[in-house]
Amino acid sequence: MNGVLVIDKPCDFTSFDVVAVVRRLSRERKIGHTGTLDPMATGVLPLLLGKATRAASLLEDSDKVYRAEFQLGVDTDTQDNTGTVLRRSDAPVSREQLLAALPSFRGDILQTPPMYSAVRKDGRHLYELARQGIEIERKPRPVTIYRLELLEYNEPERRGSLLVECSKGTYIRALCADLGQAVGSLGMMTALRRTRACGFSLEQALSLDEARSLAEQNQLGSRVLPVESLFLHLPQISVTAAQSMRFQNGGALALERLRLSALPAPEARIRVYSPEGEFLGLGRADAETQELAVLRLFCDSGAEQRRPEIKSVFRGICKGNSADREGLV
Structure with a gap:
């Protein structure tokens, strides 16, 4: 699972107790929370699942x-x-x-x-x-x-x-x-x-009992919000296919070539989407280079996307005869 699950933390549970419960229910090992609540406190506790954990350091100033x-x-x-x-x-x-x-x-x-x-x-x-x-x-x-x-x-x-x-x-x-x-x-x-x-309210939160019930029906994923829901307050842009691949590989994008109504302020954060509407990650406006640098990726990088193809080729090489292998060295 990748995204945000908003839990209504019960009294006498630590934030880590809630993480442990949701880890068992979701079978997702990578889970973090966005801000500790004391055991006596209750209420909104957004949990970051899977790739959403990459957002943890970017949410420190949330009110x-x-x-x-x-x-x-x-x-x-x-x-x-x-x-x-x-x-x-x-x-x-x-x-x-x-x-x-x-x-x-x-x-x-x-x-x-x-x-x-x-x-x-x-x-x-x-x-x-x-x-x-x-x-x-x-x-x-x-x-x-x-x-x-x-x-x-x-x-x-x-x-x-x-x-x-x-x-x-x-x-x-x-x-x-x-x-x-x-x-x-x-x-x-x-x-x-x-x-x-983090922009989430009690109306979006699940109690642990509700989360358990949904997990038993294999429906817990239906309440996981997309990663970009953490950054809806930021402006967004859609890039071309070529720009999308460059951004996913860690390359900065020239600001003058982006479809921006105005140049962003220095250090401004922007949501970046592919032509198909996939959320790629966050960019940061670099005033010195006049580029949109990669701040954090939330999609598979270009290398990760090509990894299955690379593995397939490698397996084919291993299955070939020695002459084939020698010809490829």
């Missing part, structure tokens, strides 16, 4: 959307309800206070990664140090909160939910904790559901 549940007045070592309670606060917090605090978290902000995170320090994950009771100083990192809304809030219980659209690397647990401090209290995350990632 994500979450629905996060929070509880004010409680602080834990993990910044969520799976950790040990460190402090409590009885300070009341009104809805108006929360709404007034939200604007300071929108846009480009600095966020300190939690100790219970996969961030590395001197070659070790922070969560490894945290489990040993070690806490170290962490440098704040720039992240972007594109959208932050208060969806619900129960003032007596100080519980609520947030809609968060953010950049890669944003810790929603830290956001809940920081929001609690901003309103003069404490805060922790109590649930997290990712509703959108």
Whole structure:
């Protein structure tokens, strides 16, 4: 199988657990995911199957959307309800206070990664140090909160939910904790559901039970989306047969000879298709050479396409007599 399978990750499964399950169901060995979800989190987890794994390094900057549940007045070592309670606060917090605090978290902000995170320090994950009771100083990192809304809030219980659209690397647990401090209290995350990632939504996602059922009917492949669905936000071009073969063999294409309405910006990424409409891969506009260089191929290269023919010829040579072989040397 080659393409993208969007899974609705269940609670208490790691992202690698989901990969292991889908590997068994699809019988595809090469599978990767586009962004780790904590075990307590649920929601959209796009899996890359087969040749689609080549896209992994190209998706690092994808934005994500979450629905996060929070509880004010409680602080834990993990910044969520799976950790040990460190402090409590009885300070009341009104809805108006929360709404007034939200604007300071929108846009480009600095966020300190939690100790219970996969961030590395001197070659070790922070969560490894945290489990040993070690806490170290962490440098704040720039992240972007594109959208932050208060969806619900129960003032007596100080519980609520947030809609968060953010950049890669944003810790929603830290956001809940920081929001609690901003309103003069404490805060922790109590649930997290990712509703959108890499352009895919919950409406496109399969539960693991649904995936198992489809696999039993040999229909799982029908829900695998094509590789190009990862890059639909990029412009596209169709090339000639000769250009298609050159591109598949790793050769750059002259920009002036392509059917472009305007020259692309330097380093711009473009989807490249064959005359038959096959997605070949991504090209990158090289301003210095004025060429569209191969960024990543997602089809069989020209050499791979000719490999069966080469093997057939080689087998024919091996079956021939010694005189034939000598004549071919």
